[in-house]
Amino acid sequence: MxxxxxxxxxxxxxxxxxxxxxxxxxxxxxxxxxxxxxxxxxxxxxxxxxxxxxxxxxxxxxxxxxxxxxxxxxxxxxxxxxxxxxxxxxxxxxxxxxxxxxxxxxxxxxxxxxxxxxxxxxxxxxxxxxxxxxxxxxxxxxxxxxxxxxxxxxYYFRHSIQLTAPKWFYTQFISAMRLGKFPYDKELLQKMDALMSDSSVVYDLPEYDSRLLTGLPEIPNIEKEGRERIDNLNNAPFWHKNGWExxxxxxxxxxxxxxxxxxxxxxxxxxxxxxxxxxxxxxxxxxxxxxxxxxxxxxxxxxxxxxxxxxxxxxxxxxxxxxxxxxxxxxxxxxxxxxxxxxxxxxxxxxxxxxxxxxSEWPPKEAKIVPYYIGSDGHANSRMGDGTLSLTPCGTAESDTYDYDPLDPTPGNEMLHFIEKDEEREDTLVYTTPALTEPVNVTGMVTMKLFAKTDARDTDFFCRIADVFPDGRTLFLASGLVRARYRLAERQPNFIEPGAVYEYEINLSGISNLFLTGHSIRVDICSSSFPEYDRNHNTTDLIGKGIDTVVAHQTILHSAEYPSRILLPVIKAE
Known part of the structure; x- marks a missing residue:
């Protein structure tokens, strides 16, 4: 160091x-x-x-x-x-x-x-x-x-396109209560907790008409601010003029x-x-x-x-x-x-x-970017599948597929937790290295280079990295997502052509984790992490406005022509 x-x-x-x-x-x-x-x-x-x-x-x-x-x-x-x-x-x-x-x-x-x-x-x-x-x-x-x-x-723009509306109103209400603008109300908070855990609230569309608002005291500026941000997602002058950047x-x-x-x-x-x-x-x-x-x-x-x-x-x-x-x-x-x-x-x-x-700096200059390639024999679905993660491309198949249904979104959250239960779903692709024979220090910014196609005009691709313990426990480390319409630039939607292959860059931000001997490095690919992030309806509707949804049939490619890989910043042992 x-x-x-x-x-x-x-x-x-x-x-x-x-x-x-x-x-x-x-x-x-x-x-x-x-x-x-x-x-x-x-x-x-x-x-x-x-x-x-x-x-x-x-x-x-x-x-x-x-x-x-x-x-x-x-x-x-x-x-x-x-x-x-x-x-x-x-x-x-x-x-x-x-x-x-x-x-x-x-x-x-x-x-x-x-x-x-x-x-x-x-x-x-x-x-x-x-x-x-x-x-x-x-x-x-x-x-x-x-x-x-x-x-x-x-990150106000990204939060506006990612955070679910019920969660936005819930967290802002809690903040407003703590602001002292009205008394702490334990009964009301318990009611809101119950509503948040009720799938009929969280999953109903449109999300912005959530029953979470029913019976709440007026919260000055909060609802107005949230709706203005949703209404102006593609309006660049709004974000500059109002000081959000x-x-x-x-x-x-x-x-x-x-x-x-x-x-x-x-x-x-x-x-x-x-x-x-x-x-x-x-x-x-x-x-x-x-x-x-x-x-x-x-x-x-x-x-x-x-x-x-x-x-x-x-x-x-x-x-x-x-x-x-x-x-x-x-x-x-x-x-x-x-x-x-x-x-x-x-x-x-x-x-x-x-x-x-x-x-001396971040990311550390000692870290060297090492690509780990995803691969499979055609069925990387769930942690029981055959997905692999390796320093060289391997596997007999050139792709894996799954369906993403916005009405049954893949669950997830950003807190430290063990995720092996989340990896049992067929709409989650799982790629894992063999047990490591020596420790691997991954410290720096992590990026996923993903080649994918879908039959929808817009969709999300979500990637997470995890540390698999010898007993099978899988510790979540970091994640990132890309919304296809914003793959080229924020606030400038550019819808995709169904069936066309695109390369997506997914930023998982920074991590610093020593994968110990006997552990494995794992990468998951899916299309949602709900309700932590807003689900994509797979349509061209304005975010926060549409109520129609489409099931997207996703294909993740990992061939010689389309080598999907995660780029890990590895620091060699001294």
């Missing part, structure tokens, strides 16, 4: 007495009052300041981990924990991610003028908190010296990005890091950093995820995440020579080996 991973994060920092001011008011240009809790050392000095813009009510959020205002204040920072517009005790109507830009810029200017702030402001936080950072960073505010966006929300190349601030291998925001986070490394500003390009742990989305950064134990150093506290983020902010606010700034700029958790690895 380029740089050894360091565990020594200790710094001799004097712990200070702190004061907390509640509901400190800031008036926006349009007359709305945003309220914040301010945590700071109990003195009359000006301090570097951390801004956390809070979407879920500042008075309800636990004092957690690397976002703990108490810890930062005790170590010499002032911390502003602000309820965003329409949340908690702040005035106004929720505006959601792109609409946070102006409020964020005004807040930074306001904070910089306070007597307890020295004019050096950094921002931290994950998920929605991360989105508030990247929204303002593209505008280059004068006093913003560093950002630490973990698991930031984004972030201009990372215009950043002029160092960014420490963070995500998890099972985080739904992982693809976007890795993309943001890659774009930051190409930014116009040298400050952004040369100082972009990345941390990826074995975590899912949110605050659950523990050693265990869905029953899988990744060892003690997988957890945020043993990894020293707070100390790293603190060191990051301290360095950019004061110029201090902190321990984290001497560590590898990219730190990722290698599953299987269950240890952290350090690199």
């Amino acid at each position: 380029d740089t050894e991973y360091r565990t020594d994060n200790a710094m001799d920092i004097e712990k200070k007495k702190i004061v907390i001011e509640f509901n400190v008011e800031m008036e926006t240009k349009d007359g709305q009052i945003l309220r914040a809790n301010v945590y700071r050392p109990d003195d009359e000095e000006a301090h570097p300041t951390i801004l956390i813009r809070e979407p879920y009510s500042k008075d309800l959020r636990p004092d957690w981990g690397f976002m703990s205002p108490h810890l930062y204040a005790r170590e010499g920072f002032a911390v502003v924990l602000q309820d965003v517009r329409g949340s908690g005790v702040s005035d106004g109507t929720p505006v959601f991610d792109p609409g946070e830009t102006e409020d964020g810029l005004e807040t930074i200017d306001w904070v910089a003028k306070q007597p307890w702030c020295n004019g050096k402001i950094s921002m931290i936080g994950l998920s929605y908190y991360g989105g508030t950072q990247i929204q303002v960073a593209q505008r280059r505010p004068e006093h913003l010296v560093a950002c630490a966006p973990f698991m930031p929300m984004g 972030v201009d990372v190349e215009n950043f002029d601030v160092p960014c420490l990005f963070g995500t998890g291998w099972y985080d739904g925001a992982k693809p976007y986070t890795l993309e943001l890091y890659g774009r930051a490394k190409k930014a116009k500003s040298e400050k952004t390009r040369e100082n972009a950093r990345l941390i990826v742990g074995p975590w899912c989305h949110g605050f659950t950064m523990t050693r265990r995820l869905n029953g899988v134990d990744f060892g003690p150093f997988a957890s945020w506290d043993m990894f020293g995440l707070y100390e790293k983020v603190r060191d990051w902010n301290l360095h950019w606010a004061t110029g201090a020579d902190t321990p984290y700034m001497h560590e590898a700029p990219v730190q990722t958790f290698l599953m299987g080996a269950n240890e952290w690895r350090g690199y």
Whole structure:
């Protein structure tokens, strides 16, 4: 590795007495009052300041981990924990991610003028908190010296064509309830959980008329926003005008990005890091950093995820995440020579080996792309089939076939789980290597090159990679999909000709997994992962509008002329 991973994060920092001011008011240009809790050392000095813009009510959020205002204040920072517009005790109507830009810029200017702030402001936080950072960073505010966006929300176009409508409304309702705009209603949440598990709700068409909306209180802007995105899928000016796409190349601030291998925001986070490394500003390009742990989305950064134990150093506290983020902010606010700034700029958790690895960049330059070819004797359907995955093309057949019925979609989700039950369906093609005779370290970005044809005008192809244990358990690692109409460009539908062969490139994003001796590498091909992703109706109807469905007869080719293969970034053992 380029740089050894360091565990020594200790710094001799004097712990200070702190004061907390509640509901400190800031008036926006349009007359709305945003309220914040301010945590700071109990003195009359000006301090570097951390801004956390809070979407879920500042008075309800636990004092957690690397976002703990108490810890930062005790170590010499002032911390502003602000309820965003329409949340908690702040005035106004929720505006959601792109609409946070102006409020964020005004807040930074306001904070910089306070007597307890020295004019050096950094921002931290994950998920929605991360989105508030990247929204303002593209505008280059004068006093913003560093950002630490973990698991930031984004990919709005892709989410709009992929996430199911019931799931969208359900998750947004939960968020709105936490925003404090109406009381927590346990009975109503139980009702919604029951509806979500009722196939007659999730599978009914059209999805946007879901009964999930029945009896819910009005949620300002949420339904309007969701419908506008669906209505404008192919309207490029809509996405630019409304700020749904972030201009990372215009950043002029160092960014420490963070995500998890099972985080739904992982693809976007890795993309943001890659774009930051190409930014116009040298400050952004040369100082972009990345941390990826074995975590899912949110605050659950523990050693265990869905029953899988990744060892003690997988957890945020043993990894020293707070100390790293603190060191990051301290360095950019004061110029201090902190321990984290001497560590590898990219730190990722290698599953299987269950240890952290350090690199100079992502994807790691040590990784070499190795193609693994899918093949069969004509029946790769299900894990009981004859599908193979190998370094050289093999198998007697040139293709495999399956039917994809939108009314009986292949199930799936993006969380860490064992998927062998999902692989028992005939509409899932399964390709597996023989048991490995030596470990294989796959670390980097994974891409599937798939040759396929169908008798439909539009369809989806979904690919996932998994680690097969010697006892047959199959651990999901990563996945990706391509919607045929958007295979060439987003927002520019280009329907396919039935029966024609197309080459599809499916991005499975990043992984870091050591496939151990005796394990196998597995690739699955199907046409849905429902209800995690919206099913394709196999028609040319507008997404979210049509109610007609067509059964698509899919052919996956793996011949000399059409060598379907997955490209794995392999790091050779030292």
